Amino acid sequence: MQSMLPRASIKRNLLRVNRAGVASVRLVSTAFKIPKPYNEPNLHYEQSSPEREKLLSALSKLRNELPVSVPTVKNGVEAASKGEMQTVMPSETASVFARYSPATKEDVAAAIGAALQAKKTWQETTFHDRAAIFLRAAELVSTKYRFELMAATMLGQGKNAWQAEIDAAAELADFYRFNVGFAEEIYSRQPTLNASGQAGHTDWRPLEGFVYAVSPFNFTAIGGNLISGPALMGNVVLWKPSAGNVYASYLVHKILLEAGLPPGVIQLVNGDAELVTDVVYDHPEFAALNFTGSSDVFRELYARAADGVRTKKYRDYPRMVAETSGKNFHLIHNSADIPNSVKHTIRATFEYAGQKCSACSRIYIPESRASEFWKEMKENLSHVKVGAPEDFSSFTGPVINEAAFSKITAAIDSANKDDRLETIAGGTYDGSKGLYIEPTIYAAKTLDHEMFDQELFGPVLVANVYPDAEYDSLLTAIDKQGGGFALTGAIFATDQKVIRKTEDRLRYAAGNFYTNCKTTGAVIGQQSFGGARGSGTNDKAGSSGMLVRFTAPRTLKEEYHKLDEVLYPSNY
Numbered sequence: 075m076q077s078m079l080p081r082a083s084i085k086r087n088l089l090r091v092n093r094a095g096v097a098s099v100r101l102v103s104t105a106f107k108i109p110k111p112y113n114e115p116n117l118h119y120e121q122s123s124p125e126r127e128k129l130l131s132a133l134s135k136l137r138n139e140l141p142v143s144v145p146t147v148k149n150g151v152e153a154a155s156k157g158e159m160q161t162v163m164p165s166e167t168a169s170v171f172a173r174y175s176p177a178t179k180e181d182v183a184a185a186i187g188a189a190l191q192a193k194k195t196w197q198e199t200t201f202h203d204r205a206a207i208f209l210r211a212a213e214l215v216s217t218k219y220r221f222e223l224m225a226a227t228m229l230g231q232g233k234n235a236w237q238a239e240i241d242a243a244a245e246l247a248d249f250y251r252f253n254v255g256f257a258e259e260i261y262s263r264q265p266t267l268n269a270s271g272q273a274g275h276t277d278w279r280p281l282e283g284f285v286y287a288v289s290p291f292n293f294t295a296i297g298g299n300l301i302s303g304p305a306l307m308g309n310v311v312l313w314k315p316s317a318g319n320v321y322a323s324y325l326v327h328k329i330l331l332e333a334g335l336p337p338g339v340i341q342l343v344n345g346d347a348e349l350v351t352d353v354v355y356d357h358p359e360f361a362a363l364n365f366t367g368s369s370d371v372f373r374e375l376y377a378r379a380a381d382g383v384r385t386k387k388y389r390d391y392p393r394m395v396a397e398t399s400g401k402n403f404h405l406i407h408n409s410a411d412i413p414n415s416v417k418h419t420i421r422a423t424f425e426y427a428g429q430k431c432s433a434c435s436r437i438y439i440p441e442s443r444a445s446e447f448w449k450e451m452k453e454n455l456s457h458v459k460v461g462a463p464e465d466f467s468s469f470t471g472p473v474i475n476e477a478a479f480s481k482i483t484a485a486i487d488s489a490n491k492d493d494r495l496e497t498i499a500g501g502t503y504d505g506s507k508g509l510y511i512e513p514t515i516y517a518a519k520t521l522d523h524e525m526f527d528q529e530l531f532g533p534v535l536v537a538n539v540y541p542d543a544e545y546d547s548l549l550t551a552i553d554k555q556g557g558g559f560a561l562t563g564a565i566f567a568t569d570q571k572v573i574r575k576t577e578d579r580l581r582y583a584a585g586n587f588y589t590n591c592k593t594t595g596a597v598i599g600q601q602s603f604g605g606a607r608g609s610g611t612n613d614k615a616g617s618s619g620m621l622v623r624f625t626a627p628r629t630l631k632e633e634y635h636k637l638d639e640v641l642y643p644s645n646y
């Protein structure tokens with residue numbers, strides 16, 4: 075097992091305790107190396123495995139506690155929730171999952187004030203000490219809290235065991251470990267040239283003001299990253315998680331506090347997104363938005379920030395950092411291995427009921443291989459079970475809430491009546507107990523069907539069967555359609571020239587492009603994640619690119635020589 079703390083080669087240090095109670099270390103020797111980041115090894119939850127037993131017991135414990143009462147946390151101090159708001163289990167809508175209290179405008183203003191107060195000492199805390207907190211949090215996630223976090227994600231967000239493992243256990247721990255490595259690399263970016271008699275360096279300052287983090291329902295780890303990246307770089311953060319994962323987000327925050335994060339640094343507020351945003355956007359010290367969610371919400375938040383910039387409301391130009399929607403594609407070439415491409419397509423489209431921003435939702439299949447593709451698809455889909463996450467044999471779970479269910483099922487109802495579409499699979503749903511939608515595939519007769527442009531965020535795939543000879547013009551169509559999004563895409567082919575051509579022609583069609591591999595499942599440290607065009611600012615979650623957006627670098631130069639005169643030789 076790796077050490078929890080960075081291997082510091084600190085010869086001597088002076089320890090002082092600041093007002094927030096944080097031990098900050100004034101390093102006399104600043105030489106230290108952080109541990110090499112590594113991906114959290116996945117557990118697989120096979121029948122009778124010890125991890126399955128532990129997860130089952132965490133699930134049963136959480137079930138017995140339902141509905142959970144999520145405390146309100148103010149400056150690190152928990153207060154019992156009055157339970158004015160509630161969420162239900164997506165797999166069992168009659169069961170209330172969590173109750174919580176919404177923040178008032180005064181609460182939000184107080185949280186921002188407390189964060190700015192904490193900033194004074196947090197930004198002076200050495201990188202070594204900040205890093206240690208997140209590395210410690212990674213250990214808490216992967217050990218003490220692993221099954222509790224997973225159970226919260228399974229019952230609250232409707233993920234099955236594997237989906238919860240790769241999100242709430244592995245990806246969250248990975249973000250904490252790898253971000254520390256990315257930050258160390260940023261701090262090491264220093265001028266490589268100094269003229270004789272001069273020295274310079276770059277001071278990677280945190281932003282002035284506070285960061286506003288707004289996270290989506292679908293990944294427990296994403297919220298954890300949106301807050302911890304900026305905080306690691308010395309910023310303070312106001313966090314508004316999604317109503318869809320209030321409890322898992324509370325646990326993430328609790329873990330960071332237990333790992334030693336000073337209470338003021340990340341302030342968690344729940345409740346009405348617009349109310350919270352109004353207070354944030356009125357504050358002169360609003361320094362950055364770190365958003366993951368749908369493109370339409372981001373467009374609104376971007377435009378509102380621009381208004382504030384125009385009226386000189388803010389001290390700085392607030393940074394806009396966002397990862398948003400997608401209409402991601404699988405492109406099957408006639409040289410593809412069909413069984414492989416089908417298996418990847420099922421995973422990419424129907425895992426977690428298609429509720430990953432990276433989920434495949436449009437596919438292009440060559441005419442010459444179409445019947446083979448559909449035969450293979452139907453055979454493989456016959457093993458895919460739709461059901462509750464607690465049933466380990468379920469592959470596809472419920473969608474998150476009634477609003478999502480209504481949106482997706484309305485699209486299905488309309489598609490079922492649309493004579494431009496042929497139903498290949500599914501097209502049915504059942505909301506009587508949980509919010510279940512059968513894996514659904516439509517084949518569109520023409521490429522101009524609007525389904526190629528809509529992000530439904532559910533288990534629905536639209537296909538086009540193209541004449542093999544029209545591959546080149548298809549590439550142009552794929553690049554153009556997809557609702558203006560450009561998040562993920564994949565080519566399935568064995569012809570290397572085709573792979574090369576496709577990668578080149580679709581250079582801007584996806585921020586994450588995969589060959590013979592599904593569009594989902596980027597691993598931190600291996601595939602940084604994010605798209606451009608309508609899919610976000612493409613700063614790449616899981617990279618130094620994201621962290622650097624939360625710095626305001628200062629360039630310093632010192633001269634050791636004195637000036638002998640004012641005039642230059644050319645003045646004579």
Ligand SMILES: NC(=O)c1ccc[n+]([C@@H]2O[C@H](COP(=O)([O-])OP(=O)(O)OC[C@H]3O[C@@H](n4cnc5c(N)ncnc54)[C@H](O)[C@@H]3O)[C@@H](O)[C@H]2O)c1
Pocket residue numbers: 288289290291292293296314315316317318347348351366367368369371374375397398399400430431432529531561603604605609610
């Ligand atoms: N690109 C990525 O990395 C990525 C990752 C996950 C999810 N997503 C996208 O997120 C969406 C699904 O997540 P979601 O349903 O939680 O998204 P959403 O946009 O509905 O909500 C995201 C967050 O924004 C808040 N919000 C909603 N309306 C707001 C408003 N008017 N003002 C301020 N905040 C507001 C929500 O409360 C939530 O915290 C999909 O579009 C998906 O593609 C993208």
Ligand SMILES: N[C@@H](CCC=O)C(=O)O
Pocket residue numbers: 292293429430431432593594595596597603
């Ligand atoms: N990073 C994840 C998607 C996150 C969005 O929901 C993936 O690559 O599948």
